[in-house]
Amino acid sequence: MTFLRKVQKSNLFYRKLIFWVIMIILALVSGIFFLRIARNRLQNIGRQDFLKDSKILNINQEIKKVWPKEMGQEIKEEFNSIKEILEDINEELKKEQDK
DSSP: OHHHHHHHHSOHHHHHHHHHHHHHHHHHHHHHHHHHHHHHHHHHTTSTTHHHHHTHHHHHHHHHHHSOHHHHHHHHHHHHHHHHHHHHHHHHHHHHHHO
16 A cells, blocks of 8 residues: 555656556556467467367357247248338328329
């Protein structure tokens, strides 16, 4: 706590300096982790485990869980009913314009 009070009472220049030093350290640490993970994934591309690591196959399974076939059918039916309503409205507008 005393460190924070010292920082708060210090000059604006030193507060900015401390802030940017902390930001640079955090950026370097996260960059190192990112590069390690990217290197491991690039090394796994040649292996058969690549698809398991990338989890591409799981996406299709998740979509099937979230979006069942019945739901797709219901959406098609709703879309068709909306389409019919719009066609009826267009026909009525044409009849009114012809009068």
